[in-house]
Amino acid sequence: MxxxxxxxxxxxxxxxxxxxxxxxxxxxxxxxxxxxxxxxxxxxxxxxxxxxxxxxxxxxxxxxxxSKTPAGILEMMKLSGFGPKKIKLIWEQLKIETLEDLITACEANKVAALKGFGDKTQEKLKESASFLIQNRYYLHYREAEKLGKILVEDIQGLSDNIKVSLTGEVRRKMEVIKPVELLVATTEVAKLRDYLRDAEELEFLEKQSGPRNLKAIHLSSGAEISIHLCKPEQFVNELFRTTASPLHLSYALEGNQSFTQLLKEKNYDSEEAIYSAAELPFIAPELREGLWEFDWAKSKKMPELLEVSELKGVLHNHSTYSDGAHSLEAMAQYCKELGYEYLGISDHSKTAAYANGLQEFRIKEQHKEIDLLNEKMGDFRIFKGIESDILGDGSLDYSDDVLASFDFIVASIHSQLNMDEKTATNRLIKAIANPFTTILGHPTGRLLLQRQAYPINHKAVIDACAEYGVVIEINAHPYRLDLDWRHVHYALEKGVMISVNPDAHEKAGYHDMYFGVCVGRKAGLTAEQTINALSRSEIEKYFEKRKQQALSKA
DNA sequence: GCCGTTTTCGGCCCGACTGTTTTCAGTCG
Missing domain, CATH: 1.10.150.110 (DNA polymerase beta, N-terminal domain-like)
Structure with missing residues (x-):
């Protein structure tokens, strides 16, 4: 429209x-x-x-x-920083209908000449279009896992003589996926080919397929599917080989052998047996990146990776007080039904006017309701929180006495996302140094496949969290997964506590916690370093202690 | 197109930022 x-x-x-x-x-x-x-x-x-x-x-x-809108124009709707008005102008005035043509036009300086456009806009547009092209046909982990599981089930159903598993990056639980990889061991490849040819939602790429690999496209998402084929007796070896990253496979084991060489020696009957042969403890699939898992394995200090079932409560959630879909009571009730011991509600703060953020008098109303609900919900507890906007200068958007009325505070950036690294880092560190800040929310503001993270000095930010005792969030929304697992690893080394937060804007949002756990596991996160694995009474004490410290400093 | 009333049509969430512009439109959260 x-x-x-x-x-x-x-x-x-x-x-x-x-x-x-x-x-x-x-x-x-x-x-x-x-x-x-x-x-x-x-x-x-x-x-x-x-x-x-x-x-x-x-x-x-x-x-x-x-039907009147070219596919390329629909793609352009995803360009960050560009809305319908500008796209309409480009489409109508320059007759551009694809991202590639858009880039060419930018390079030919045609875009800057349009009314309302200029050099900077043109440069940003080009960058934004390249980013989209780069990310084309990638899936967020959530969608990749969902598609992968359907394929596994369908293929398994073809015959009893088929063994099938997810493999590759989707088995390693990467945050974005291309292609979705499966491993199939079967003597009945014809059945598999027929399935790919006949499945309504797939296009079988026969020409690009070979005897050891079949390729297909998932039509509605454009996702690439790659199916590795092997003989039944090779299944474990191939599963291992296709799961691990190249760095994991080529890592120098005892006697200077690599897994690649080890796998050539014989067919194993379990992945545990492969690690045994390498004189290593079992390494979970999501750790097989070749980054730090061998340090743990060799020193016999494999972390006991966090499980969703170890999470006792859910922090950072929204209700109809701000921009959530469900009432505070409904959010609390459902949280309790899922078996959690507590809910931390943290609606948007007053600066977030677009999200109906809470003015001071509405905070008081919410706190009254929380007190009433806590009286009638038995052992379950709602903690009073807020997602306080970090302003441009790094301060939070309430006075200290208002901040002191909460049990915990998630400090997040929602505006001025285009600062340079130094300014953005200082802004974050100032917010971290605020004694009332409990948790740093989605630290880089990224939206996977849509918006790049603003640049920050991760090390400096994490060091500040360690110094001031601030918890870092793994925002579990499949589009955020922010802090990135590559940096969570450093945070864990520095002893920073992590909170796996769904940022739920509706009841169903709680289920996203699983995706946060996935990325935490990739970094080696354990229950001990996860703040919301604390029981209700433990976290109550933690919040209370933090607040007393804050009050003594304020 | 919806709402709410002043019941028949006028007003529609908002503040900040950016890059244009030369006073403002477009975009975002």
Whole structure:
């Protein structure tokens, strides 16, 4: 609608309808026209649209717009820093319909000449378009795992004579994946080929496939699928070989042998046996990067990697007080149902006006409600938190007496994301040094495959967290996974505590904790270094102690 | 297109930033 010059306020009302529809607990498919109209933001027109989707499983208006929009223009909608207005102009004035043509036009200085554009915009556009091209057909881990599991199940179902497993980067739980790799051992390759040829959601790339490898494309996502083939007796060896990173495989073992050579000697019947032969303890698949796992293995200090089941509570969550979809009570109830001992609610702070951030008087209202809920929820406890915006100069956006009214504070950056490394680092360190800061939220602001992290000096930031006793978040949202596991490793070395936080904006968001655990494990995270693996009473004491320290310093 | 009433049409969330512009439009969180 934005691209086709539809009325701005009409667009706004569609947006607000979607916002409210996502919040509602009702199943839209069960509602009549009248019932639909009762939903806030839904009037006669939008009710009819939902009804059309209910009846026909599609929407004529949407299909029509989609058919008028080139695929490259849809891709451009993802360019960070560029919205519909600028894309519309590029499309109409320069007749550009692909990211590649866009880059060429930037290089030919054609974009800077457009009204409202300039040299800087052109440069940023080129950079942003290259970033998107680079990330094309990558999947976030969540989607890759989901697709991979469906493929494994389908292929397993083809015959009893098939062994199949995820392998490669998806088995190592990398944050973004290309391609999705599987290993299949079978004597019935024809069945597998037929499956790839016939599966509606796949395109089998026969020409690019060979006797040891089959390739396909997942049509809706564009994801690449690579299926390694082997004989049944080679399954373990091949699983090991295709899982490990090149660095892991080539690592010099005792006697200067590498795994690559070891695997040539014989067929093993388990991965444990392979490590045994190398005189090493078992190394979990997600650690096989060739980075630091051998240091642990050789000194017999393999960490006992964190499990989701070891997490006792959920910190950093939003409710309808700010931009969450579900009420505080609903969030708390569901958290309790999942078996957690506590919930840390941390709605947006007042600076985040776009997210309905909490003014001081609304904080008081929320605290009253939390007190009431805590009275009636038995052993379960809601902790009073806030996701306080880190302002441009590194200060938090409430006065000390307001900050002191919380049990814990997540300090996060949401604005001015384009500082240079030095300024951004100093800003973060100032926030870390604030005695009221409990947890540093999503430290680099990255959105995987969408927005690059702002540059920071990771070492300096982590060192500051160690010095001031600030916990670092692994934001478990599949698009963030921030702090990156490569830096979590350094944080663990410095003894910094980690909090695996879902940043849930709805009840279902709690389940993202799994993805945070995945990246924590890659860095060697254990329950001992995870703050939300503490029990309710332990974390209560921890928060209390932190606050007393803060008050004595403030 | 939706809402809410001043019941028939006017107003629609907002503050900051950026790169343009020469006073503001577009984008973002």
């Amino acid at each position: 934005e691209l086709f010059g539809e009325n701005d306020f009409k667009i706004k009302s569609y947006n607000s309808a979607v916002f409210n529809l996502e919040k509602t607990e009702k199943r839209l498919a069960d509602l009549s026209l009248d019932q639909l109209e009762e939903i806030e933001g839904v009037g006669k027109s939008i009710a009819k649209i939902i009804d059309e989707i209910n009846r026909t499983q599609s929407l004529g208006y949407y299909e029509e717009m989609l």
